[in-house]
Amino acid sequence: MTGKTLYDKIWDAHLVDQAEDGTCLLYIDRHLVHEVTSPQAFEGLRMSGRKVHAPDKTIAVPDHNVPTTEGRENTANMTEESRIQVEALDRNAREFGIHYYPVTDIRQGIVHIVGPEQGWTLPGMTVVCGDSHTATHGAFGALAHGIGTSEVEHVLATQTLIQKKSKNMKVEITGQLPPYVTAKDITLAVIGLTGTAGGTGYVIEYCGQAIRDLSMEGRMTVCNMAIEGGARAGLIAPDEKTFAYVMGRPHAPKGAQWEAALSWWKTLKSDDDAHWDKVVTIRAEDIAPVVTWGTSPEDVLPITGQVPDPSEFQGGKVEAARRSLDYMGLTPGMKLTDIKVDAVFIGSCTNGRIEDLRAAADILRGRKLAPGVRGMVVPGSGLVRAQAEEEGLDTVFKQAGFEWRLAGCSMCLGMNPDQLAPGERCAATSNRNFEGRMGRGGRTHLMSPVMAAAAAVTGHLTDVREFVAETV
Amino acid sequence: MDKFEKLTGIAAPLPLVNVDTDMIIPKQFLKTIKRTGLGVNLFDEMRYDEQGNEIADFVLNQPAYRQAEILIAGENFGCGSSREHAPWAIRDFGIRCIVAPGFADIFFNNCFKNGILPVVLPQEQVDILMKDAEKGANARMIVDLETQTITTSDGVEIGFDVDPFRKHCLLEGLDDIGLTLEKAPAIAGFEARMAQERPWI
Numbered sequence: 001m002t003g004k005t006l007y008d009k010i011w012d013a014h015l016v017d018q019a020e021d022g023t024c025l026l027y028i029d030r031h032l033v034h035e036v037t038s039p040q041a042f043e044g045l046r047m048s049g050r051k052v053h054a055p056d057k058t059i060a061v062p063d064h065n066v067p068t069t070e071g072r073e074n075t076a077n078m079t080e081e082s083r084i085q086v087e088a089l090d091r092n093a094r095e096f097g098i099h100y101y102p103v104t105d106i107r108q109g110i111v112h113i114v115g116p117e118q119g120w121t122l123p124g125m126t127v128v129c130g131d132s133h134t135a136t137h138g139a140f141g142a143l144a145h146g147i148g149t150s151e152v153e154h155v156l157a158t159q160t161l162i163q164k165k166s167k168n169m170k171v172e173i174t175g176q177l178p179p180y181v182t183a184k185d186i187t188l189a190v191i192g193l194t195g196t197a198g199g200t201g202y203v204i205e206y207c208g209q210a211i212r213d214l215s216m217e218g219r220m221t222v223c224n225m226a227i228e229g230g231a232r233a234g235l236i237a238p239d240e241k242t243f244a245y246v247m248g249r250p251h252a253p254k255g256a257q258w259e260a261a262l263s264w265w266k267t268l269k270s271d272d273d274a275h276w277d278k279v280v281t282i283r284a285e286d287i288a289p290v291v292t293w294g295t296s297p298e299d300v301l302p303i304t305g306q307v308p309d310p311s312e313f314q315g316g317k318v319e320a321a322r323r324s325l326d327y328m329g330l331t332p333g334m335k336l337t338d339i340k341v342d343a344v345f346i347g348s349c350t351n352g353r354i355e356d357l358r359a360a361a362d363i364l365r366g367r368k369l370a371p372g373v374r375g376m377v378v379p380g381s382g383l384v385r386a387q388a389e390e391e392g393l394d395t396v397f398k399q400a401g402f403e404w405r406l407a408g409c410s411m412c413l414g415m416n417p418d419q420l421a422p423g424e425r426c427a428a429t430s431n432r433n434f435e436g437r438m439g440r441g442g443r444t445h446l447m448s449p450v451m452a453a454a455a456a457v458t459g460h461l462t463d464v465r466e467f468v469a470e471t472v
Numbered sequence: 473m474d475k476f477e478k479l480t481g482i483a484a485p486l487p488l489v490n491v492d493t494d495m496i497i498p499k500q501f502l503k504t505i506k507r508t509g510l511g512v513n514l515f516d517e518m519r520y521d522e523q524g525n526e527i528a529d530f531v532l533n534q535p536a537y538r539q540a541e542i543l544i545a546g547e548n549f550g551c552g553s554s555r556e557h558a559p560w561a562i563r564d565f566g567i568r569c570i571v572a573p574g575f576a577d578i579f580f581n582n583c584f585k586n587g588i589l590p591v592v593l594p595q596e597q598v599d600i601l602m603k604d605a606e607k608g609a610n611a612r613m614i615v616d617l618e619t620q621t622i623t624t625s626d627g628v629e630i631g632f633d634v635d636p637f638r639k640h641c642l643l644e645g646l647d648d649i650g651l652t653l654e655k656a657p658a659i660a661g662f663e664a665r666m667a668q669e670r671p672w673i
């Protein structure tokens with residue numbers, strides 16, 4: 001008999017029912033909820049007279065829509081529509097008795113940062129949220145994926161999800177990352193290689209030395225963007241780093257339960273003889289700092305490259321590339337490092353954790369934003385913000401000329417007033433460079449925090465390795 | 473949920489790859505707390521200019537396609553954000569079937585929950601349908617879920633696969649939650665077992 005993958009093991013441990021045609025009912029251990037994708041689901045419960053099946057396993061936090069400026073606890077400072085959604089979440093959380101972190105709570109933040117921070121996310125769990133970047137929680141060896149609002153309602157009412165099993169893909173990153181090449185570069189490089197649909201139908205397990213060497217923060221960055229490669233979820237087997245991160249968190253098990261949990265968690269890895277439907281291997285040494293040039297996360301190139309010519313592509317991608325370049329205002333053959341930026345955004349569930357802020361601050365210390373460039377740092381949670389302030393990082397950012405904001409999704413999707421103006425070009429640490437994502441007509445280049453920081457200082461896309469070598 | 477049985481309608485061609493849900497329904501329309509009314513903003517930034525005027529050459533603004541009920545699209549349709557506002561907007565506009573060489577996972581699931589049939593076909597067959605759709609309002613296609621076929625205006629019949637459980641739910645207009653609640657004893661049994669085996673959860 002062949003062995004099992006980590007995905008197989010978590011799947012089997014949550015199987016409630018399996019129909020003859022392979023349709024399964026999977027038990028959900030944690031359900032995270034935010035204000036944008038949940039109002040219709042709660043309304044559905046009300047209309048059918050249903051309750052939340054397991055309020056204790058349901059955690060809500062407003063993040064997408066909330067202002068990131070001071071004074072936001074006064075809802076009068078929100079736009080009318082944001083206020084309606086945030087107030088709806090307040091009311092739903094209270095009425096249905098679920099855990100809740102309102103904007104007045106220092107623990108509030110982006111849902112995918114709050115979950116791990118508070119110890120809600122644990123190895124071996126199933127975690128869902130009405131948000132595609134739920135894949136982030138896979139960094140703990142939890143099977144975590146995004147769902148639509150109808151499924152949010154389904155999970156609220158039944159604590160289960162109707163699912164069919166995906167295939168298994170192994171993505172191995174061997175060796176050691178070069179200096180200034182980060183988790184963000186790994187995850188973008190993988191998408192660049194497999195394409196945004198390359199993971200469709202798969203759950204990816206990331207493994208290999210370079211993944212083992214990453215901190216938990218870095219692993220979350222990698223798994224966060226599994227969805228950008230089309231995968232249902234991304235997973236990393238838990239190890240001593242994972243256990244150390246989880247231990248002592250408010251909702252992590254304690255005492256005898258901790259011991260029991262730990263002994264199960266230690267079994268959560270793919271067997272040597274497990275079957276993989278697809279295997280991708282990348283040498284960490286071959287990964288350079290990368291940036292996106294187009295309007296799809298697969299439009300990735302090493303910073304040393306040039307803007308491609310649409311004719312280099314095939315099929316529907318030719319037209320897509322032409323459209324991208326037109327939208328991005330770029331000419332084929334142009335050096336990526338010649339692309340000037342107007343704005344820099346550091347934050348989001350991809351790179352809004354303390355380690356990301358430390359890395360960006362290290363580059364910015366004693367330096368200033370290039371003239372005419374505006375910069376914004378939005379910590380991923382109130383606790384990340386407090387930690388950064390304790391370390392004096394806020395001063396570094398402010399002295400460099402950045403705005404230092406309150407926690408939320410902010411410019412990552414521009415639902416609040418934090419947006420790009422039409423034609424404005426941004427170096428961003430977030431995860432999507434889609435047309436209009438950060439504001440209508442706004443142009444997004446995705447990259448790591450150190451790359452974004454270097455671009456902030458020079459005013460154009462910059463190879464952080466050269467930047468550091470030249471400016472020490 | 474509305475039943476989906478057989479649909480005879482106009483198909484709109486949208487030969488773009490990687491159409492993401494931000495394009496289908498931009499974020500400024502996610503602030504609603506209702507499921508309806510999003511149809512006017514479907515593909516908003518492609519459909520209207522900054523002053524809110526229609527962009528004449530966008531497919532759904534062309535007279536032939538204003539009543540389209542079928543959409544023929546490129547690879548990886550519906551990628552990106554999990555927002556169910558995307559299928560809500562599509563449904564509200566009046567489109568009930570989307571054909572593409574591939575769909576993003578979450579979007580694909582979301583369609584079935586809203587009475588929309590997503591059909592995956594090989595690129596060559598999508599190309600045939602795309603050509604037919606380009607003929608405009610005279611080209612009515614027939615999508616028959618029962619027999620799992622799409623028939624072009626010229627009578628070319630193309631078969632497609634669909635998951636049997638999802639087909640059943642669409643044909644009968646069944647609500648997933650109701651179906652799952654019939655399994656309440658199995659859920660309770662699982663929870664009782666977990667309280668012993670993994671009490672920390």
Ligand code: SF4
Binds near residue numbers: 063111112350408430
């Ligand atoms: S930070 Fe961006 S990607 Fe992450 S949850 Fe918020 S909006 Fe989504």
